[in-house]
Amino acid sequence: xxxxxxxxxxxxxxxxxxxxxxxxxxxxxxxxxxxxxxxxxxxxxxxxxxxxxxxxxxxxxxxxxxxxxxxxxxxxxxxxxxxxxxxxxxxxxxxxxxxxxxxxxxxxxxxxxxx
Amino acid sequence: xxxxxxxxxxxxxxxxxxxxxxxxxxxxxxxxxxxxxxxxxxxxxxxxxxxxxxxxxxxxxxxxxxxxxxxxxxxxxxxxxxxxxxxxxxxxxxxxxxxxxxxxxxxxxxxxxxxxx
Numbered sequence: 001x002x003x004x005x006x007x008x009x010x011x012x013x014x015x016x017x018x019x020x021x022x023x024x025x026x027x028x029x030x031x032x033x034x035x036x037x038x039x040x041x042x043x044x045x046x047x048x049x050x051x052x053x054x055x056x057x058x059x060x061x062x063x064x065x066x067x068x069x070x071x072x073x074x075x076x077x078x079x080x081x082x083x084x085x086x087x088x089x090x091x092x093x094x095x096x097x098x099x100x101x102x103x104x105x106x107x108x109x110x111x112x113x114x115x
Numbered sequence: 116x117x118x119x120x121x122x123x124x125x126x127x128x129x130x131x132x133x134x135x136x137x138x139x140x141x142x143x144x145x146x147x148x149x150x151x152x153x154x155x156x157x158x159x160x161x162x163x164x165x166x167x168x169x170x171x172x173x174x175x176x177x178x179x180x181x182x183x184x185x186x187x188x189x190x191x192x193x194x195x196x197x198x199x200x201x202x203x204x205x206x207x208x209x210x211x212x213x214x215x216x217x218x219x220x221x222x223x224x225x226x227x228x229x230x231x232x
Contacts, residue, residue, distance in 0.1 A: 004157075033218050035220065035221075037223075042225075043204060043225065043226050043228070044223065044224075044225045044226060045158070045206060045208075045223035045226070047220055047221070047222060047223075050213050050218060050220055052218055091157050091158070093157075093158075101148070101163050101170070101171065101210075101219075102160040102163070102171070102173075102174070103148075103150075103158070103160065103221055104160070105157030105158045105159070106157050107155075107156060107157050108156075108157055
């Protein structure tokens, strides 16, 4: 069964600094996708970044990058140059391409950016 | 997520009443996914539907919950005889292909927050 683990319930970072949010996963399927979503206090779920299991390079989207270490089954999100608006819950999720359409989510990490 | 429309955004029901949550997917999309988020938790899959067909309902509670996506109109998630434990945020999503990768990414609506008194 698929499983996502986010071990950091809360993280703090100073504005303009970089922060890494941890995510480890478990799956027996060789073909899968990893996702990060942001949930601000307003409640909506915002897609940030995607990494496929066969992608050779780490995904990047603006200030977001995904540190994908396949052998360690980790997919950490790196946010560079943090902004106050980055304060939110961040969820890691995965999906087995060979199986169902379901996304399995971790419990999330609450990021607070301090001025 | 602007393309997936959910209503109502907030719904209050008393125990025993029925709750109906509506979702219209992104324009041109014929598949929707429903997820539930309990307080302090991540989202959990409930059901995956296409027009007039349930593809995967493995995450749906066995009783009181049902979902449909008719040929015309929005998808409906229906909860009968609500209990306090049904209080949660219910999210609907449709998928789009990410940057030509062939990978389907879910884009979520703003959610419907159900409070059961």
